[in-house]
Amino acid sequence: MRSMTDILSALIPPAVVAAVFCTFIVKLLRKEMAPRTSDGRLVSEVDDATGSTRGEASTATPAGSTTVAVEDGAKGADRSSPEVPADHPDTTDR
Secondary structure, three states: OOOOHHHHHHHHHHHHHHHHHHHHHHHHHHHOOOOOOOOOHHHHHHHHHHHOOOOOOOOOOOOOOOOOHHHHHHOOOOOOOOOHHHHOOOHHHH
């Protein structure tokens, strides 16, 4: 009959591998599911780069203002990207 130490010594390596794997998965999911801005950057990276904290209300712009806040990203851009040529009906397609 096997002793308790034989059983534990057989189970420790898979338990360590499972713990490392679960830790990696949790870290990956936390990073991937973190809140992001409209242009895909992490909110925490934007806060670190601008030096602001979450409690500040300095990003609000008055109505009718033409300035674009840093957090607006692609949505606040002045120019839009060119449209795909297939969006417009062409006389050669008829």
